[in-house]
Amino acid sequence: MRTQSVRWRAAAVLASVLLVGGVAACGNSDTGGGGSKDDGKITMGFSQVGAESGWRTANTTSIKDAATAAGIELKFDDAQQKQENQIKAIRNYIQQKVDVIAFSPVVESGWDTVLKEAKDAGIPVILTDRSVDSADKSLYKTFLGSDFVKEGRLAGEWLVEQKKTASGPVNIVELQGTTGAAPANDRKKGFAEAIAANPNLKIIASQTGDFTRAGGKQVMEQFLRANKQIDVLFAHNDDMGLGALEAITAAGKVPGKDITIITVDAVKDGMQALADGKFNFIAECSPLLGPQLMDLAKKVHAGEEVPARIETEETTFTTEQAKEALPNRKY
Numbered sequence: 001m002r003t004q005s006v007r008w009r010a011a012a013v014l015a016s017v018l019l020v021g022g023v024a025a026c027g028n029s030d031t032g033g034g035g036s037k038d039d040g041k042i043t044m045g046f047s048q049v050g051a052e053s054g055w056r057t058a059n060t061t062s063i064k065d066a067a068t069a070a071g072i073e074l075k076f077d078d079a080q081q082k083q084e085n086q087i088k089a090i091r092n093y094i095q096q097k098v099d100v101i102a103f104s105p106v107v108e109s110g111w112d113t114v115l116k117e118a119k120d121a122g123i124p125v126i127l128t129d130r131s132v133d134s135a136d137k138s139l140y141k142t143f144l145g146s147d148f149v150k151e152g153r154l155a156g157e158w159l160v161e162q163k164k165t166a167s168g169p170v171n172i173v174e175l176q177g178t179t180g181a182a183p184a185n186d187r188k189k190g191f192a193e194a195i196a197a198n199p200n201l202k203i204i205a206s207q208t209g210d211f212t213r214a215g216g217k218q219v220m221e222q223f224l225r226a227n228k229q230i231d232v233l234f235a236h237n238d239d240m241g242l243g244a245l246e247a248i249t250a251a252g253k254v255p256g257k258d259i260t261i262i263t264v265d266a267v268k269d270g271m272q273a274l275a276d277g278k279f280n281f282i283a284e285c286s287p288l289l290g291p292q293l294m295d296l297a298k299k300v301h302a303g304e305e306v307p308a309r310i311e312t313e314e315t316t317f318t319t320e321q322a323k324e325a326l327p328n329r330k331y
Helices: 002-030 054-070 083-096 112-120 148-162 182-195 213-226 238-250 268-275 290-301 319-328
Strands: 043-048 073-078 100-103 125-128 142-145 170-176 201-208 232-235 260-265 281-284 309-311
Touching: 043 054, 043 083, 054 073, 054 238, 054 268, 054 290, 073 083, 083 100, 083 112, 100 290, 112 125, 125 290, 142 290, 148 182, 148 232, 148 260, 148 281, 170 182, 170 213, 170 238, 182 201, 201 213, 213 232, 213 238, 232 238, 238 260, 238 268, 260 268, 268 281, 268 319
Parallel strands: 043 073, 043 100, 100 125, 125 142, 142 309, 170 201, 170 232, 232 260, 260 281
Antiparallel strands: none
């Protein structure tokens, strides 16, 4: 009897161990990333540049709202404008086995290693807003965003038209975006190419304001101290231009009159400055990429072919056009 009792207790313990092990295994499979779930729901890991501007805030809102509307589980990370934070976030998404990774790169270079890790894990990658300079285009499925060179070119072409009767030099200062970032590189390129049509147009100073309002103010103060005559400011985004407004006003000059101001983005604050005559021209860069991104996520997850590059439709604004557009502006 004693032997039978011992055997019975041993069998009960074994059954308990197997039961606990089974529960733990189920728990582990459910707490993995989206790719490890079998509920049919797509999980996207998204790494955002940061929250450096009104444009970026609107972009983040668009992505979060669109994910909810599309029924996509979004794992969101703010990189605070640091590439190392984005690389860490992407590696975390790979470990979590998400279905799709999307991100807006802080800078263009240095992504090949982590993108290859995602590719080897079988996770498709979508670039949003900003591109990378990788020679291996197979490391990501598509790019969704703007033509930054075109934005810079449109800004430059408008200035060429405005200054076509200028008989002497027109001194331009440039507030660049984050050093190494695609929009900073491309907007600078497009603008320079366009103003080359008029030899009177000269860029006398160019420095990064890091796409922030505070940076724009600080650098514009430096420009004003170092240069007696500034005729034009070209800012790579509205926020830097808005910061520059403060510096220009504090220096006793009238923005939009004493200094012609050209920016890129067309967020509400920038559009208001344009409507008020403090800015003179804005080339639009739409942040509302969320719905297109979620549509692309579903397609690449399903294995569908998508275009290598998808550009958003954008326009330009003068003062009168800004006044007309502002009442219905979404961002």
